[in-house]
Amino acid sequence: MPFSFKRLEIPEVVVIEAKSFSDKRGFFLEGFKESDFASNGINTKFVQDNISHSIKNVLRGLHYQKNPKAQAKLVTAIRGEIFDVAIDIRNDSPTFGCWVSEILSDKNHHSLYIPEGFAHGFCVLSEQADVHYKVNQEYSAENERGIIWNDSTLKIKWPIQNPILEKKDLELPTLNCIDNNFS
16 A cells, blocks of 8 residues: 555544655655545545745644535645644534644645544745645635634644744634634
């Protein structure tokens, strides 16, 4: 099998390590294989691929789409290194408000599977990073929501100081004030 699957402290969030085949030309790996993912409990049908390019210290997030357009994501750093975060925002979940993180890079070939009902964000640790993420719902502006990156109730241990943020991300609410219809 070209993948290993590791469930994190919030077991619905899964780190996927792709097996890389290297030689003098570089490397080859499979980034996604429906049958392997399904046999490991990830039965998500992906319908859209997104790619972002960011410079060092950019922080994107914390974003989610509410129902009926909630998104599951498979996030991979195809160039550079990021600190990737998933926050459980399912109202009835025993891990509501808890977060997990993983370093994703073009060197470790890890991906992070984040199911529906989670907010997501990342910050760039390398000089540049290109991030690819597959999603199971198309982008929906009317359902797009977010949480402020430095919400004191979340206590996310971001590994950067003074992140570069988009203006709209600076105006996001705290976890306690989000528009959230997950249960």
